[in-house]
Amino acid sequence: MPAPDRMLTHLRQAVALTRATPGRRGHVVELLDAADVLVAGDLHGHVDHFRTILQAADLKAHPRRHLVLQELIHGTFRYPAGGDKSHQLVDLFAALKVQFPKRVHYLPGNHELAQWTGRPVLKADDDLNARFEEGVTAAYGAEFGPQLYHTYLELFKACPVAVRCPNRVLVCHSLPAGRVLGLFDPARLERDEYDDADLQPGGSVHSLLWGRDTSPANAAAFLAKMDADLLVSGHVPTDAGFLAPNDRQLIVDCAGSPAAFALFPADRPLTHAELVGSVRVI
Numbered sequence: 057m058p059a060p061d062r063m064l065t066h067l068r069q070a071v072a073l074t075r076a077t078p079g080r081r082g083h084v085v086e087l088l089d090a091a092d093v094l095v096a097g098d099l100h101g102h103v104d105h106f107r108t109i110l111q112a113a114d115l116k117a118h119p120r121r122h123l124v125l126q127e128l129i130h131g132t133f134r135y136p137a138g139g140d141k142s143h144q145l146v147d148l149f150a151a152l153k154v155q156f157p158k159r160v161h162y163l164p165g166n167h168e169l170a171q172w173t174g175r176p177v178l179k180a181d182d183d184l185n186a187r188f189e190e191g192v193t194a195a196y197g198a199e200f201g202p203q204l205y206h207t208y209l210e211l212f213k214a215c216p217v218a219v220r221c222p223n224r225v226l227v228c229h230s231l232p233a234g235r236v237l238g239l240f241d242p243a244r245l246e247r248d249e250y251d252d253a254d255l256q257p258g259g260s261v262h263s264l265l266w267g268r269d270t271s272p273a274n275a276a277a278f279l280a281k282m283d284a285d286l287l288v289s290g291h292v293p294t295d296a297g298f299l300a301p302n303d304r305q306l307i308v309d310c311a312g313s314p315a316a317f318a319l320f321p322a323d324r325p326l327t328h329a330e331l332v333g334s335v336r337v338i
Contacts, residue, residue: 060200063147067207070150073157074214082246083261085161086220090322091120093219095227097290097298097308097316098165101131101142105310108338109317115156122322123156124219124227125149126290127165130177130184131311139191140184146208161219165229165291166265168212173255217245217264218282221322225331226284230291231305232263234274240264242282268292270301279304286331288318298335303328306335314338 058066079086087093094113099106106125113123128149131142152160170177170185177184192208193201219227232240236258244251244260254261268291279287287305297316299307306328308316320326320334 057144057195058147060196060204063150063196064200064204064207066147066150066154067204067211070153071207071211071214073153074162074211074216076157077161077216078158080216082248083216083250084218084220084245085216087122087222087322088158089120090122090222091118092320093122093124093221093225093227093322094317094319095124095288095308096126097310098127099125099131099145100127100167100311101129101133101140101145102310102312102315103133103145103148105315105338106145106148109310110152112317112319112336115159122159122161122219123152124161124163126163126229126308126310127167128162129171129188130167134187135191135194137190137194138187139189139194140187141191141195142188143192143195143204143208146211150211162211162215163217163219163227163229163290164212164215164265168215169255169262169265172209172212213250217261220284223322223325224283224285225288225320225322225326226279226282226286227288229265230267230289231269231275231278231287232260233267233269234271234277235269236263236267237274237277237281240278240281265291270305270307272302272304275302275304286326286328288331297337298332300328300332306331308335310338 297314315338
């Protein structure tokens with residue numbers, strides 16, 4: 057575990073670098089000069105999967121490759137007293153963002169949204185928000201724990217919620233349900249500051265991170281609103297580590313085993329079959 061003061065410095069740097077990512081407009085990043093993109097699904101504190109993904113990305117050897125990580129927090133790995141260890145994965149992201157500030161991106165999911173807005177996420181009556189905060193204190197102590205916890209929340213709020221690839225592939229955690237898609241406004245994602253309404257049920261950010269309507273019609277309508285052709289997302293648990301629920305979307309899932317990520321070209325048009333064929337299973 058890094059020293060608390062050093063980790064706090066890394067996290068604050070990661071927040072600043074996230075906000076300053078080239079190609080960023082509000083909370084949407086348009087990738088610049090990207091040859092290919094590796095997208096990992098929901099990691100939920102799975103450090104071993106992260107290490108495998110980082111090795112596969114091999115960012116030093118591929119200077120035009122971008123790495124997109126989704127939903128890092130709220131996992132099953134716990135400290136002896138019960139605190140959630142998933143902050144460790146955020147720590148690793150922070151160090152990686154400092155090393156590759158232009159090419160590493162963190163997409164928050166509904167769990168990060170719940171953590172920074174204080175809306176409880178419960179599993180089997182276990183409060184995942186509370187477990188995450190307890191884990192930070194367990195790791196960094198009573199003096200630095202609250203400072204680090206506050207900075208994690210700043211990072212979650214600063215992260216982009218969508219990444220656009222040059223070849224019209226869109227990467228985001230999920231897509232709004234059909235019943236609220238009519239209210240979804242992509243322009244609200246491009247604002248520097250969210251309105252509170254964006255974060256509430258029915259709001260554009262909340263809908264983008266919580267929806268699970270993967271019907272062909274809804275996926276096509278969402279992509280039309282976002283001016284994109286194909287979607288790579290997470291949020292939906294899968295048995296195989298990935299799923300192609302329609303002819304426009306690919307879901308990747310790294311929360312358990314098997315896990316999967318996609319590594320696809322970004323400098324030329326792709327078919328859906330090519331996108332699905334880019335999946336690698338861990």
